[in-house]
Amino acid sequence: MALVDRVGTAIAGRRMRRRVNFPKLLDETFSSHEREGRKLQFRGRSLSLLVALALTHFIVPYPEAFFYQGVMLLFVFTGFIPTWFDKRGWLREWHPYLFVTIDFVALTFFIVSPNPLAPADLPPQIMLHFDTSLYLFLLLSSLAFADSPRLVIWGGIAGGVSWMLGVFWLASLPDSVVIWPGYSGIDLNDVRTRMRLIGTPTTVDLSVQLQTVVLFFVVSVVLAAGVARSRRLVWRYAVIERQRLNLARYFPPATVDQLAREDEPLQHIREVKAAILFADLVGFARWSERHTPAQTIAMLREVHGLLEEAVFHHGGTLDKFIGDGVMATFGTPEPLSRDAVNAFQCVTAILKDFSELNDRRIARGEEMIQIAVGAHFGSVVVGNIGTERRLELGVIGDTVNVASRLEELTRHIGRAAVISDDLVQDMRREDPEAAEGLLAGFENLGGNQLDGRRQDVVVWASTQTLSAADSRSRWARAS
DSSP states (O other): OHHHHHHHHHHHTTTTTSOOOHHHHHHHHHHHHHHHHHHHHHHHHHHHHHHHHHHHHHHSOTTHHHHHHHHHHHHHHHTHHHHHHHHTTOOOTTHHHHHHHHHHHHHHHHHHSOOTTSOTTOOGGGGGGTTTTHHHHHHHHHGGGGOOHHHHHHHHHHHHHHHHHHHHHHHTSTTOEEEOTTOTTOOTTOHHHHHHHHTOTTEEEHHHHHHHHHHHHHHHHHHHHHHHHHHHHHHHHHHHHHHHHHHHTTSOHHHHHHHHHOSSTTSSOEEEEEEEEEEEETTHHHHHHTSOHHHHHHHHHHHHHHHHHHHHHTTOEEEEEETTEEEEEESOSSOOTTHHHHHHHHHHHHHHHHHHHHHHHHHTTOOOOOEEEEEEEEEEEEEEEEOSSSEEEEEESHHHHHHHHHHHHHHHHTBSEEEEHHHHHHHHHHOHHHHHHHGGGEEEEEEEOOTTOSSOEEEEEESOBOSSSGGGOHHHHOO
16 A cells, blocks of 8 residues: 555645646656565565575574575675665666566576585485475565566566476486376386385476476466556556546645545535635736737746635635636635635735736746736535536625626726725634734725625725726737
């Protein structure tokens, strides 16, 4: 499950900032996990070899044991090589296959070769009587940590072929007595003959060794299937995280977690208190007339990126992009304790971000752009709208209409941002001290008539002004 956690963490760490290149991120995550797997493989291999080294102290007489202990220490040392290559950036895709092949060939060689510290009259064929092939399984099992099914399969092939070549070499020795079912020279149905052959040190039973190789292949396939299944599970989990990533483009993290936990979190229509924010470029239609589509798209991406960042950073929900603007909510689908404060802080953050953006545009020799923001607080109705095939989160109510009208009001009064007194009063209720500090850049303009409404709405406007009211702004009419 370590890879599952790593995929989730890697995606979650980026989902709030920008559009994530999901395939690239997943490849990077798998590559990183494979590197950690190689480290874990080395640790498991070293530990198991050291345990086997200690075991030889009890099961192999001295001085013979020194030879096998030296071999195991050599294998511990050679296990450093892939890690050493990896740290220096030398490791290539084919290197692990080469190292695995060398491991199995070397292990087979040391098993079937005569022990130089053993008595001279001890034949090398006797090693086949002691289940020494188990050490091949020890190396094979450590390959599972590499998280590569193909490498495990390759280990099964390399180990099986190496062992059979070693067995055939022992069988080819002049004093070897080879047992094979159907071999005409020996009657294996005779019990005494069979017992005599089993007790003969130079006997090489090919049927037993074939059984070992077949089981070795089978175990490698089973291990590879387990590793492949683990990778598929990780991929499925990553697809789920990608769905969460898509949600995170619209909702704050806490809301995404809630939507992921529940089957139909927005099925039932609910009425909640929320802050609604509209932000829109001033004079965008005339600006786009004077610029190419490519320039228009590039500018919109930059604008949308700033708006998205501001909304998410302050715990808002990105309801929708509306052409050159955005609608955001604070308090949907679940209200929080500081929705009004968060919405107001988002308003001021947008104004600040666009001021810095204009500084960058001027430095690049581009004309300034202006953003208009309106925000209101009140009751809204939240729930799924649409059909079974196409669902959409709907936020509906008079509060939405008022927020949109407040954003339009900015053109008429020449202010960059207009918020309702309802938002201010709820902000004061949530955090009185923070509210007064935030209002330092705003002034109360009293009641204002909004299009489509009979009653005036008390509004607060930022002291930051637009360069000119409505469509008469300087940047909109520039040639």
